[in-house]
Amino acid sequence: MQKESKTKEFPWAVSFTVDGVNRLGGSIISPYHILTAAHGFVTTIGAKGNLCMNRSSKHSNSSIYRSIEFLRETRRVAYGGKCIRGYTEMYPNDSECLKSDVKHNMIRSVLVDGEFAASNCTKGHDWAIVEVEKRIQFGEKIQPICLPRPEMYYSRILEVPGWGRSYIFNESGPLIHGIPMRIDKDCQRPWSDRLPIDADDYICATSMNKNNYSTPRTCHGDSGGGLEHRDDFGRAFLIAITSFGTRGCPSNMLARFTRVDVYRDLICKYTGVCY
Secondary structure, three states, rough: OOOOHHHHHHOOOOEEEEOOOEEEEEEEOOOEEEEEOHHHHHOOOOOOOOOOOOOOOOOOHHHHEEOHHHHHHHHHEEEOEEEOOOOEEEEEEOOOOOOOOOEEEOOOEEEEEEHHHHOOOOOOEEEEEEEEEEOOOEEOOOOOOOOOOOOOOOOOOOOEEOOOOOOOOOOOOOOEEEEEEEEEEOOOOOOOOOOOOOOOOOOEEEOOOOOOOOOOOOOOOOOOEEEEEEEEOOEEEEEEEEEEEOOOOOOOOOOEEOOOHHHHHHHHHHHHOOO
């Protein structure tokens, strides 16, 4: 099982939920903006393992994305707490989550990098900006995360907070957990992984123990969550965004993340969050 975070807090962590079940992660960067993964808004996942369907030239980029009307009707933006839902008979429960302690918001708009769909969703650019309907009120339990400095690329252990599955065969629980990940600069993937590793904006990372089946690692639902670094002063920096990994989330999975520093200028342009 995942190790839930007992000491650290993640006041910028976001869950995009459907009926109280986590479907996508994200990170708050301003009172109105959340950084997440573009593929969380794609309508179809390719049967051959591609991040989205193989498109013919007759398909437009917009046709592969879920409509804003659909997102507003089905998705809720949850943040500001550890438990995205309370007790339910339908989904896994947690003794620490007898009731939800999060706030909710609605999606107003989603901006996706046009290169993501143009490259058939397999050559990087897996990032998106979500604008929420109501202003996020910052306080003790709700804070934005810092954007990284250019080339802020660390070999030390980083961490992904989220509500994703602990392994492929179970549904995600309601309690947030932190997943330690080790950077792999060589991007050495297991033999079963044939997905790309050479995009300019990728960071690769692995679990802390590739030989332990129960070791924490990113899995379904962790997409969009931040790969975070904390400095000596305890400040958190959003190094990258969880993108994808080996099918089935094995312990030796090579996870890919989208570097945030590559897109700082665009983030500044579209959100006003400028460093």
